[in-house]
Amino acid sequence: MPLKSLTYAWLSLILLSGASAAIAVMVCQNAVPTMTGAATLLVAWMKMRVILSRYLGLWRAPSWRAGFNGVLGGYCLLLLGLYVIPVLAS
């Protein structure tokens, strides 16, 4: 993989970290927990996708990349479910 692709991957991770920071600000301002929780986990999942694909080189193995992305996406949904249970119960 050319070094330029790694640089783009790093820049996208920095941008996603900026998105995490923006969500953290919303958390501090008591925004809707379900929305901020979903956005937080979505950003985390997107970061993991970039690390797996570009840093760990799974772009060379598309079927494995799809498998990892799917399992981690499902896991993030599980975490979101656990996170919103108290909100739904109240």
Added chain:
Amino acid sequence: MTETQARSEPRNALDELPGELLMWVLIVSELLVFGAGLAAFLGVRISDPFGFAEAQDHLHRTGAALNTVVLITSGFLAARAVQLRRNGQRTMARWHLIAAMLLGGVFLWIKGIEFAEKAEQGIGVETHPFFMFYYLLTGFHAAHVVAGIVILGLVAIWDEAHIIEVGAAFWHMVDLVWVLLFPVVYLLA
């Protein structure tokens, strides 16, 4: 099928994986361990969401966000080191690995400040279940950062391209765990 075709095509799905298979086994194992820990954290939170939110307010979110940038930049340098070594730029690859190690040190330094602040406030593992998970998960992750720094140091010495790739993969695993651990422990109030 000709002999050339047989050589160029992967023998099975496992052959498609980049780097060492054992490193991938380790990556999946670590993801399962941390994944179970984070799911347990949110599971216990169900019984006391307000207590967890109050405890979470004691955490230093800015420091943790800074650590995210530090770790992904360190991972970037480790990934670059692999490519540079493959391109025959051995010295540059070593410098990148050393820079990645230094950023790992910065991560630990920020984490140390965070732990010291908690200790000053009298916050320990028994203060609240939140902090038990906090210390367990972030402490275990910090131990992996220490191991990762040692591994990067070793592959900077024994710097064959495939060895650097394995060392960098461990470092990316540490990175991967952090990008999931950070939002769950620090942001999901």
